[in-house]
Each structure stands twice: as C-alpha cells, then as structure tokens.
Amino acid sequence: MGEDFLPYKTRLEYLGFDLRGIRLVPGSYTAQAFITTDLDDNQITAFHPGAMSASHTHAIDTVPDITMGVVSPDGREGMLQHARQFHEAGIPFLFDPGQGLPLFSGPELLVFLEQATWLAVNDYEAQLMANKTGLSFEQLATRVDAAIMTQGAQGSRVFTGNEVISIPAVPADQVVDPTGCGDAYRAGLVYGLSHHWDWNRTGRLASLLGSVKIACRGGQNHTLTRAQLNEKLQEKFGFSLDS
Known part of the structure; x- marks a missing residue:
C-alpha cells in the first residue's frame, strides 16, 4: 500500500480485517482505478498501479498460517x-x-x-x-x-x-452499478472453498453475493449481516451458511 493508506487502514480495522500481510511502500500512492460506466454497463477504466508495482518484493512467507x-x-x-x-x-x-x-x-x-x-x-x-x-x-x-x-x-x-x-443468476433487487460484482462473486467462491462446500452451494452463494453488490453504487458500500445473508440464501436456494 502507499503512503495514503491510513484512512483505508482505519476502515479495514473497523471491519475486522487481519492486516499483518500489508506493507507500506514509501513514496508511492496506493493503486487507484477510475471506472466510467455507460447505461449498457460497458466500462472504461483508467488505472494507476502505484505501490502495486512493488508487490513482487513482498513474499507470501511473510504472513503466517496461510x-x-x-x-x-x-x-x-x-x-x-x-x-x-x-x-x-x-x-x-x-x-x-x-x-x-x-x-x-x-x-x-x-x-x-x-x-x-x-x-x-x-x-x-x-x-x-x-x-x-x-x-x-x-x-x-x-x-x-x-x-x-x-x-x-x-x-x-x-x-x-x-x-x-x-x-443460476440471482435477479437483483435493482441494477445500480456492476463495479465489483465479480469480486463479490469471488468472495462467495473463497468462502465456499475454505469451508469445503460442494460446487452447487459455493456457486449459489457467489451468485447471491454478486446480486447484492450490483444493487449498490461503489465496490464496497453494500452491507449484509450474517442473518440477512442466511435469510436470502434460504429464500433463494433453501440453505444457509449454517445448514
């Protein structure tokens, strides 16, 4: 991360993320993407890699218990x-x-x-x-x-x-912004894989999370409690995180 990381660090700490794997790169800004989306959800992205260009200097063995x-x-x-x-x-x-x-x-x-x-x-x-x-x-x-x-x-x-x-795709409550939907989908994949779910359950969780994301503007402005997610999973697919 770059020297501008502090406000985002505060947010990540508030959300409970483990930040042991993050390293600051002096003299750099954190990577930034500016995405323009048209009414058909076509996108053009302007990107500045910043500190990301130094990622190869940060080996995975600096983080324990991966x-x-x-x-x-x-x-x-x-x-x-x-x-x-x-x-x-x-x-x-x-x-x-x-x-x-x-x-x-x-x-x-x-x-x-x-x-x-x-x-x-x-x-x-x-x-x-x-x-x-x-x-x-x-x-x-x-x-x-x-x-x-x-x-x-x-x-x-x-x-x-x-x-x-x-x-199957999960119909969104409303289509507001596709930015970050793929990342939300992958969050479902990671959860399912790390909990040794089968692909039917894993894919359906991923699909639901993508649907939740597209209804909110911005890549990280949607919120969902565990109880709300369980309710949506039960409604759409007949299972929950705990079943």
Missing part, C-alpha cells in the same frame, strides 16, 4: 512470483487473472494453470485465455481442479472433472 491463496490482478512480477510461491509451499490457490490477463503470453498462462488449484474468469476473459493459449476453455479447465466462468445475467458454470455445473 491455508489458501488468491492470485488476482496485480503487478506482473507479483502475480508470477506469488503463484510460484503458493505452488512451492503446497498452498492451494485460486487463479483470478481478470484485467491482468493481457500481461501474459499463452505459455505463461499455462504455467499458471499448472500451479493453480482453481481458475475463475468471466466469459470475455475465458475467450481471451483460449485465444492466447490455442486451447478451448474446456481444455483449459482440465488443467485445474475446477474452472469457473461467470456469464453475467446468464449465471455461471463450473467445469470440474467431466462435469459442468450450471449456477
């Missing part, structure tokens, strides 16, 4: 090194390349898949990976334990083994 990882859009070297470090340490991780996909060649993406346990992409990113590697998404999916492809209002699909599991 049981699962996520390699998501970051500095190019940071993504390469953290994936390799997770793999060498025997720590399962989700490869979520997102906007970082154009940074890598086809062979480099295949190395990521050799190291990763799971893959998560949207339909556009899935096609981009296929174009870069020369392999279909179905072929790419065989290289990890499971590959998840989100498809917006059409829901999502989980490719695992010889099975393709369809996950």
Whole structure:
C-alpha cells in the first residue's frame, strides 16, 4: 500500500480485517482505478498501479498460517512470483487473472494453470485465455481442479472433472452499478472453498453475493449481516451458511 493508506487502514480495522500481510511502500500512492460506466454497463477504466508495482518484493512467507491463496490482478512480477510461491509451499490457490490477463503470453498462462488449484474468469476473459493459449476453455479447465466462468445475467458454470455445473443468476433487487460484482462473486467462491462446500452451494452463494453488490453504487458500500445473508440464501436456494 502507499503512503495514503491510513484512512483505508482505519476502515479495514473497523471491519475486522487481519492486516499483518500489508506493507507500506514509501513514496508511492496506493493503486487507484477510475471506472466510467455507460447505461449498457460497458466500462472504461483508467488505472494507476502505484505501490502495486512493488508487490513482487513482498513474499507470501511473510504472513503466517496461510491455508489458501488468491492470485488476482496485480503487478506482473507479483502475480508470477506469488503463484510460484503458493505452488512451492503446497498452498492451494485460486487463479483470478481478470484485467491482468493481457500481461501474459499463452505459455505463461499455462504455467499458471499448472500451479493453480482453481481458475475463475468471466466469459470475455475465458475467450481471451483460449485465444492466447490455442486451447478451448474446456481444455483449459482440465488443467485445474475446477474452472469457473461467470456469464453475467446468464449465471455461471463450473467445469470440474467431466462435469459442468450450471449456477443460476440471482435477479437483483435493482441494477445500480456492476463495479465489483465479480469480486463479490469471488468472495462467495473463497468462502465456499475454505469451508469445503460442494460446487452447487459455493456457486449459489457467489451468485447471491454478486446480486447484492450490483444493487449498490461503489465496490464496497453494500452491507449484509450474517442473518440477512442466511435469510436470502434460504429464500433463494433453501440453505444457509449454517445448514
């Protein structure tokens, strides 16, 4: 993080996050993204990486007790090194390349898949990976334990083994802002994976969280208590976090 991190640090502490893995980079600002969204939810993003460019200098072994990882859009070297470090340490991780996909060649993406346990992409990113590697998404999916492809209002699909599991989209109360919906979906994936849920439950939790997010403006302004989430899960899918 950059020298402007303090107000956000206060917010994260208020929310109860463990900040032991965060390091400040002197002379840098925290990475910033400015996203313009039109009425059809098309987006243009202006991005300044700032302190993120130093992510490769921060090894995963500086944080104790890691049981699962996520390699998501970051500095190019940071993504390469953290994936390799997770793999060498025997720590399962989700490869979520997102906007970082154009940074890598086809062979480099295949190395990521050799190291990763799971893959998560949207339909556009899935096609981009296929174009870069020369392999279909179905072929790419065989290289990890499971590959998840989100498809917006059409829901999502989980490719695992010889099975393709369809996950329904949850209609939003209102569509306000798609920014951060993919991240909310991935929060559901991480929760389900870390609690050893099956893919039907994991995908449905992820789908619901994406639906909750899209009804709020901004990537982090939505709130949901455990009781409220359980109520929504029970209403939509007939299960809860505790059942």
